[in-house]
Amino acid sequence: MLEVIELCKTFQTADRAQPRVVDNVSFSIPDGQCYALLGPSGCGKTTTLRCVAGLEQADSGIVRIGGAVVSDAARAVFMPVHERPIGMVFQSYAIWPHMDVFGNVSYPLTVSRPRPEKAEIRDRTMQALTQVGMQDMADRPATRLSGGQQQRVALARAVVRQPKLLLLDEPLSNLDARLRETMRQELSDMIARIGVTALYVTHDQAEAFALAHRMGVMDRGRIVQEGDPRTLYAAPQSTFAASFLGAANIVAGCIESGGGGGVAVVVLDGAGHRLAIVAAGKPGDAVDVVIRPEDVQLSAAKPERDDNVLSGKIARLTFLGSLVEYHIDCGTPHAVRVSGRADPGLAPGGLVWICIDPKRAAVLAR
Amino acid sequence: MAATSATRSLGRPAILVLSAAAIVAAYLVLVPLCVLLFSAFRGPPDYLPFESQARWSLENLAALYHNTALLGRMLPDTLMSVAGTVICTSVTAFALAWLVERTDMPGARWAFVLILFPLLIPVNILAVAWIYLMGPNAGWLNVALRALLGLEGSGPINIFSMGGLILCQSLVLTPYVFLLLLATLRSMNPAMEEASAASGASQFTTFRRVTLPMLLPGILAPVILATIIVLEQFELPLMIGLPARLNIFAYRIYYELNPADGLPNYGAAAAISFVFLFVAVLLLFVYNRAVRHADRFTTITGKAYRQKQLKLGRWKLPAILFLCGYLALAAVLPATVLVWTSFFGFTVPSLDALPTYSAAAYRSLFSDHRFWLGLRNTLIVASLSALVVTVLGAALGLIITRTRLRWRGAVDVMSFLSIGIPSVIVGLAVMIIFLTVPIGVYGTIWILLIAYSYRLATTTRTARAALMQIHTELEEASTASGAGWLTTQRRIVLPLLAPAMASAFMLLFIIGAREFTIPLVLASDDNIVISVLIWRLYQAGQSAETAALATLVILAVLPVLLLARLLPIARSSMD
Numbered sequence: 023m024l025e026v027i028e029l030c031k032t033f034q035t036a037d038r039a040q041p042r043v044v045d046n047v048s049f050s051i052p053d054g055q056c057y058a059l060l061g062p063s064g065c066g067k068t069t070t071l072r073c074v075a076g077l078e079q080a081d082s083g084i085v086r087i088g089g090a091v092v093s094d095a096a097r098a099v100f101m102p103v104h105e106r107p108i109g110m111v112f113q114s115y116a117i118w119p120h121m122d123v124f125g126n127v128s129y130p131l132t133v134s135r136p137r138p139e140k141a142e143i144r145d146r147t148m149q150a151l152t153q154v155g156m157q158d159m160a161d162r163p164a165t166r167l168s169g170g171q172q173q174r175v176a177l178a179r180a181v182v183r184q185p186k187l188l189l190l191d192e193p194l195s196n197l198d199a200r201l202r203e204t205m206r207q208e209l210s211d212m213i214a215r216i217g218v219t220a221l222y223v224t225h226d227q228a229e230a231f232a233l234a235h236r237m238g239v240m241d242r243g244r245i246v247q248e249g250d251p252r253t254l255y256a257a258p259q260s261t262f263a264a265s266f267l268g269a270a271n272i273v274a275g276c277i278e279s280g281g282g283g284g285v286a287v288v289v290l291d292g293a294g295h296r297l298a299i300v301a302a303g304k305p306g307d308a309v310d311v312v313i314r315p316e317d318v319q320l321s322a323a324k325p326e327r328d329d330n331v332l333s334g335k336i337a338r339l340t341f342l343g344s345l346v347e348y349h350i351d352c353g354t355p356h357a358v359r360v361s362g363r364a365d366p367g368l369a370p371g372g373l374v375w376i377c378i379d380p381k382r383a384a385v386l387a388r
Numbered sequence: 389m390a391a392t393s394a395t396r397s398l399g400r401p402a403i404l405v406l407s408a409a410a411i412v413a414a415y416l417v418l419v420p421l422c423v424l425l426f427s428a429f430r431g432p433p434d435y436l437p438f439e440s441q442a443r444w445s446l447e448n449l450a451a452l453y454h455n456t457a458l459l460g461r462m463l464p465d466t467l468m469s470v471a472g473t474v475i476c477t478s479v480t481a482f483a484l485a486w487l488v489e490r491t492d493m494p495g496a497r498w499a500f501v502l503i504l505f506p507l508l509i510p511v512n513i514l515a516v517a518w519i520y521l522m523g524p525n526a527g528w529l530n531v532a533l534r535a536l537l538g539l540e541g542s543g544p545i546n547i548f549s550m551g552g553l554i555l556c557q558s559l560v561l562t563p564y565v566f567l568l569l570l571a572t573l574r575s576m577n578p579a580m581e582e583a584s585a586a587s588g589a590s591q592f593t594t595f596r597r598v599t600l601p602m603l604l605p606g607i608l609a610p611v612i613l614a615t616i617i618v619l620e621q622f623e624l625p626l627m628i629g630l631p632a633r634l635n636i637f638a639y640r641i642y643y644e645l646n647p648a649d650g651l652p653n654y655g656a657a658a659a660i661s662f663v664f665l666f667v668a669v670l671l672l673f674v675y676n677r678a679v680r681h682a683d684r685f686t687t688i689t690g691k692a693y694r695q696k697q698l699k700l701g702r703w704k705l706p707a708i709l710f711l712c713g714y715l716a717l718a719a720v721l722p723a724t725v726l727v728w729t730s731f732f733g734f735t736v737p738s739l740d741a742l743p744t745y746s747a748a749a750y751r752s753l754f755s756d757h758r759f760w761l762g763l764r765n766t767l768i769v770a771s772l773s774a775l776v777v778t779v780l781g782a783a784l785g786l787i788i789t790r791t792r793l794r795w796r797g798a799v800d801v802m803s804f805l806s807i808g809i810p811s812v813i814v815g816l817a818v819m820i821i822f823l824t825v826p827i828g829v830y831g832t833i834w835i836l837l838i839a840y841s842y843r844l845a846t847t848t849r850t851a852r853a854a855l856m857q858i859h860t861e862l863e864e865a866s867t868a869s870g871a872g873w874l875t876t877q878r879r880i881v882l883p884l885l886a887p888a889m890a891s892a893f894m895l896l897f898i899i900g901a902r903e904f905t906i907p908l909v910l911a912s913d914d915n916i917v918i919s920v921l922i923w924r925l926y927q928a929g930q931s932a933e934t935a936a937l938a939t940l941v942i943l944a945v946l947p948v949l950l951l952a953r954l955l956p957i958a959r960s961s962m963d
């Protein structure tokens with residue numbers, strides 16, 4: 023449905039040469055799926071999205087929507103925004119204050135050519151409003167809406183003309199934390215129900231995980247890794263992706279023997295603990311081992327097996343409600359973070375053992 | 389609201405300082421107003437309103453009401469000139485703001501600077517220049533047009549007409565409205581228009597259905613303000629309206645004070661003022677409502693870059709022609725005609741004229757003691773009144789935002805009211821006061837200082853807006869550190885307020901230096917200022933000297949204009 027091929031974009035400012043804001047970005051979204059672009063602030067997500075929308079003109083690269091080329095810098099093809107079959111939800115919602123809710127949502131229909139019948143506009147608008155649960159507020163002035171309601175109106179407006187492609191730019195970031203969680207669920211349901219192809223931009227990995235079929239992690243204008251959420255989480259290919267997708271211990275080490283796609287013995291820097299994990303490198307390679315805090319078993323008693331077990335002392339613990347985060351000082355350069363249940367037997371200063379599941383740890387070449 | 393908790397720490401020094409400021413402000417604004425209202429009801433006309441022989445009477449109003457010849461001309465003429473000017477100004481200013489802010493108009497930044505030009509020059513200098521350009525007989529443009537079209541006699545343009553008056557007033561007013569509209573355009577969240585494009589609307593539809601309706605409340609306020617400003621315009625009705633036999637209200641008041649024959653008629657002047665003050669106050673209330681209405685449209689704005697500007701395409705040439713035409717008439721030609729006239733006398737430029745070059749006008753100007761006196765007076769009065777008004781405005785701003793004193797609303801209204809008081813009325817009122825109370829101020833520059841300082845609205849509004857940005861916690865932190873109210877104001881609030889107040893000071897200095905009406909009404913031999921001197925030279929037919937003085941003013945203004953390029957409002961859109 024959407025194909026983006028080698029998209030590049032630089033912003034001209036008067037004097038200095040600027041780095042590329044979007045650097046060779048390629049991805050595609052199959053019909054009816056949702057794709058999330060995830061990355062830290064300023065990495066170029068919004069710019070990519072705006073190039074797809076046509077609000078920004080790319081320097082090079084091709085954008086195809088539903089098979090039709092809408093932008094191809096090399097052949098000077100550029101379809102203006104209003105001719106592209108898209109719907110867009112803005113970060114600030116951009117609800118027009120001089121119209122009521124109905125006026126806002128029906129707008130895309132009233133400006134389309136040929137203009138549909140009045141009755142049809144009414145029906146389709148009400149249908150879109152019903153989809154977002156706002157059918158009772160059609161006459162409400164747009165200035166009297168809460169953040170969540172504005173968000174729903176923006177979504178209804180974006181889908182009312184049944185676009186081929188729905189573009190969402192951090193639609194939840196202006197909501198408070200609690201509402202964000204509810205709306206994330208609703209948004210996910212609604213997108214699935216409408217069955218529209220969607221490109222979703224966010225810096226919140228939880229949103230991306232909850233909404234996307236596939237996602238791309240962006241860093242400084244490039245997509246550094248792409249895949250479905252589970253794979254990405256389980257097998258990050260860089261420490262950037264690993265730490266951006268959730269909490270991760272990144273422990274430096276070096277391959278002692280084995281490797282090449284099989285099990286290798288990795289010596290961790292510091293106290294010299296050894297782990298046996300599947301790794302691609304060859305002996306002597308410096309590596310980073312990525313261990314998620316929730317993939318580590320913590321016990322106050324010495325476990326029976328002794329491979330992939332590190333011993334250490336509890337340096338600090340942070341109570342987080344449902345979970346406790348333990349910082350274990352086990353001789354590696356940084357303390358290893360482990361999340362687990364609150365346990366009266368585990369107190370600061372206490373001796374503990376941590377078991378690492380080698381199937382859930384990833385080894386990255388450094 | 390943020391203001392509540394700071395009030396508790398309001399001790400005696402605070403009350404003392406703030407009350408003093410409020411009293412001075414009330415004196416500057418309200419006393420002239422009251423004097424004026426009383427004067428309208430004091431007669432007979434042979435006496436000063438407060439002389440002991442004068443008594444209460446409705447004579448003045450009755451005379452005004454019965455003078456159908458006067459009303460029958462003054463009302464339609466004033467109405468026509470105001471309506472015409474406001475319409476022309478709004479259209480021109482909107483077009484300019486739109487071109488500069490939203491399109492790929494080349495040279496937008498320089499255009500911005502030139503558009504501001506008429507804002508900095510005394511209006512009577514501009515009037516002189518336009519008369520030199522468009523005078524029916526020898527005006528440059530007329531001579532050129534006659535040669536071009538092969539016409540004889542005078543014309544085709546006659547500046548001394550209703551059309552000429554409207555044109556000149558519009559040119560004077562356009563920069564104000566332009567600046568206000570620019571701010572409105574800037575404040576609009578670009579996503580509002582992008583959302584329309586993403587909904588499938590073409591550029592034109594977006595303009596019609598989103599941009600324009602969203603801007604409307606923001607356009608209304610500048611337009612009302614423009615109406616008030618034209619209503620108080622005095623220079624052009626005097627210099628262009630009078631020869632055109634147009635009876636405009638501001639000029640009429642002056643005429644009652646300086647009739648062709650007989651004594652000044654204070655009562656009649658006050659009666660006319662009374663009517664127009666009423667209209668101005670009415671407009672102010674409409675304005676206030678419009679502004680409040682505009683707030684309703686403030687929306688959440690994400691961080692947003694102003695998007696790439698509208699491509700003019702085939703409209704580029706007409707747009708450039710419009711801009712150049714406007715700038716020629718508003719800035720370039722007036723400056724040129726003045727510079728030329730200062731060296732060559734009032735002649736149409738030609739190569740033959742070059743040998744007649746002479747700097748005699750400058751020499752005679754520099755040897756004229758009125759020039760040095762006027763220069764000194766202008767600088768003293770403009771800077772002192774700007775200082776007084778800035779300090780008072782800051783104090784009033786404090787009262788309005790930081791206290792819960794019961795009369796703070798009244799202070800707000802009072803300072804705001806001062807926009808609606810035409811300067812000719814202030815001149816008149818101050819004149820009546822100091823003719824009645826002879827404390828030796830009349831005829832000195834101090835009476836000018838007192839009269840100038842009534843313009844409290846700008847600084848009060850600026851201070852108020854700036855203070856609202858300064859979180860009260862910053863002051864509370866100072867108080868909690870052990871500082872008293874005065875120390876907190878001095879060490880925390882004033883430094884934070886300073887940048888905003890500095891620009892307010894600059895603005896008021898410019899307004900003061902341009903002021904013509906008040907010093908003319910209150911003129912004596914000792915308190916002459918530059919703008920009045922221009923008028924005297926012009927009236928005496930000394931065109932080269934007039935132009936030389938005007939050229940000097942333009943030279944003084946140039947650096948300010950170049951600085952204006954660096955102002956945030958000039959910058960943000962182009963980078």
Ligand SMILES: Nc1ncnc2c1ncn2[C@@H]1O[C@H](COP(=O)(O)OP(=O)(O)OP(=O)(O)O)[C@@H](O)[C@H]1O
Nearest residue numbers: 033043061062063064065066067068069070225693
């Ligand atoms: N119109 C513009 N002109 C100049 N620079 C721009 C413009 N728009 C974006 N940039 C720059 O491009 C970079 C990427 O911006 P972009 O808005 O795409 O980031 P983002 O990934 O959406 O970040 P965020 O999560 O903060 O929204 C930023 O460094 C930004 O400063």
Ligand SMILES: [Mg+2]
Nearest residue numbers: 067068069192
């Ligand atoms: Mg963004």
